[in-house]
């Protein structure tokens with residue numbers, strides 16, 4: 001079970017305590033968000049005002065630099081404009097105010113034209129006619145360069161515009177990233193197109209402000225009319241004529257009518273809705289700034305776009321994934337295609353791929369191959385899934401995939417054990433997709449949209465990662481949707497998301513799923529159609545901390561279903577309780593083998609025994625040494641509790657190391673952001689608690705340090721498994737105090753060796769001591785309490801309370817506290833520490 005005390009102040013249970021903290025964190029997060037939003041809107045307003053002032057000088061935003069307003073807007077836009085970020089907006093966010101204009105004035109945006117702006121008659125542009133020269137001089141040179149064709153590259157496979165927009169139902173506005181973000185580099189548009197711009201759209205108008213002249217001059221790529229066209233057509237494919245298009249040397253302004261982007265994100269919207277929308281909400285939001293300096297790489301043909309990079313965060317994160325769902329095609333319709341022909345085509349493509357042989361040779365030459373000779377196209381899965389796998393570069397199956405797929409596809413209940421980092425996620429996602437496809441064939445009641453496959457994960461990070469992977473795999477299955485349901489987000493938003501975009505595959509964490517089951521009867525009804533249940537990290541989910549929740553969830557699911565359990569560790573106890581969810585004749589697939597080493601063979605494992613007082617110094621010493629040796633280092637430091645993690649993070653940050661933190665006390669948005677950052681970068685150190693122990697796939701981690709004894713053998717294996725993934729090499733160091741050596745018995749069968757203790761020189765020690773000193777006393781106190789709770793929950797240590805209290809005091813001293821902080825009487829009582837020498841009770 002996860003770390004942390006089992007008793008909490010106020011007589012709260014672990015879960016009540018956790019929820020209370022989540023609530024507090026949410027409040028804090030809301031405050032921060034509000035502040036950021038205000039800043040963001042204020043910045044945008046000033047940017048707009050500056051661009052409207054006649055003869056206005058270049059706004060301060062034009063100055064590049066990290067603190068420029070443009071850079072700031074860009075940073076904020078990145079946060080608020082990302083697809084899915086509509087969740088960050090709520091009803092309290094006021095519109096970007098603008099006086100209501102009478103209809104006749106709305107038709108004449110030219111009234112507020114910036115100085116030197118010229119109007120374009122859209123009808124003429126549409127019909128290909130050369131526009132009349134503008135009144136008051138000027139010529140249409142730029143327009144003559146405009147091409148009449150539309151860039152097909154800017155459209156999706158179904159020829160629908162690929163405008164990344166999000167619609168906020170309640171607020172009635174949408175946000176759109178500029179269309180050229182989506183424009184394939186193959187279309188030859190120049191990098192200058194990435195200048196700052198805004199897209200606004202409300203129920204009645206679409207506005208865009210952008211720098212048109214340079215692209216036009218340079219490429220003649222028909223940019224200007226396309227802006228308006230894209231704006232007008234986006235969303236539902238219906239054409240609408242822009243009311244006006246005008247431009248200056250700096251900006252192109254377009255005002256388009258009346259279909260909004262958000263339509264396809266709001267399937268229940270109707271034209272009547274639009275009629276009653278107050279015009280004051282016409283111009284709700286202006287966002288989006290992109291600049292050339294940080295996106296220049298996108299201009300290179302073949303590079304993945306910024307959007308793509310943002311959206312795909314899973315193991316398969318560099319692959320294209322499905323962004324929005326297209327109209328549901330019946331399965332028969334899809335099957336109508338010549339499947340045999342497609343299989344042949346795919347086989348041909350696969351055969352031609354050099355990657356096949358190269359990949360295999362690469363791993364075989366290293367002595368250990370996690371890959372087999374079996375290819376996905378031979379596994380009996382849908383050709384469209386094979387196509388998505390091929391796109392992602394997944395050709396051959398891994399050992400666990402080869403072993404588990406046939407039994408899973410037979411429809412049996414299966415318990416699978418396979419080493420960390422060997423591809424278990426794909427091994428359960430593929431049967432899940434097959435099961436959904438089969439269910440959709442027979443599902444005829446279109447009023448209720450059942451959830452056919454449910455994947456349960458113990459942590460939010462893991463759930464997000466699995467959702468992203470699933471989205472990659474269902475890329476070509478247009479009727480299949482994947483959603484996640486995790487804690488730390490707003491319940492109501494979840495609810496709305498699930499209702500407006502029903503999915504067939506749901507990835508969830510148990511607590512939040514249970515909330516929905518217990519509070520939404522319509523949700524429970526959807527679960528009644530469930531065909532397949534997956535428990536990822538099954539041993540953890542069936543452990544005491546989650547078992548009650550899992551029991552309740554299992555009770556609310558149909559009995560007639562297939563259940564798959566996956567984990568890298570399957571202790572005997574879990575094997576026994578797995579009967580709770582598996583049927584009697586389930587199959588146990590063990591790719592590790594009885595008596596075989598459960599950790600990746602290419603990971604070098606060492607342990608160091610160091611007095612507890614020097615643990616922080618030693619972590620710093622080990623990190624410095626590793627950074628000197630490894631150019632592209634990527635390190636994870638596991639700490640025993642969230643508060644100790646926070647303490648370690650602040651200390652290392654002060655020591656000028658490039659460090660990040662993730663633990664349960666951090667708001668979910670922050671956790672997700674850091675997780676993404678760490679996944680996509682190297683030369684970074686992540687200090688974390690148990691939330692990152694299992695399943696999370698951070699590629700190319702070079703070192704894992706476990707500071708302090710882990711709660712159990714399984715924790716040790718899973719933490720170590722964050723390195724040496726996909727058969728690569730890595731290193732793991734366990735740092736324990738002399739009195740923690742008892743733990744070595746638990747891992748005696750693993751190839752772990754004692755390492756000589758490196759010297760810590762006086763200067764280095766002093767530096768660390770200085771950094772420890774600067775940490776806030778409240779954090780130190782919280783770290784002490786958490787430390788005490790953690791070790792009190794470990795039976796081997798908590799047996800001797802006097803020793804525990806003494807060790808806790810020494811820990812307190814090591815983090816710079818002269819005497820241990822006081823405990824609440826109730827807490828001390830619950831922990832069995834009342835009256836123990838060294839424990840101070842609050843009066």
Ligand SMILES: Nc1ncnc2c1ncn2[C@@H]1O[C@H](COP(=O)(O)OP(=O)(O)OP(=O)(O)O)[C@@H](O)[C@H]1O
Pocket residue numbers: 315316393394395396397398401418419420421422423424425426567568694695696697699721725726
């Ligand atoms: N068939 C495949 N071909 C190539 N790469 C693969 C294949 N299957 C999985 N991978 C890659 O292997 C890595 C590990 O996969 P995954 O995260 O599913 O491992 P896991 O076994 O679930 O690990 P853990 O036990 O830590 O949860 C990922 O980067 C994934 O992209």
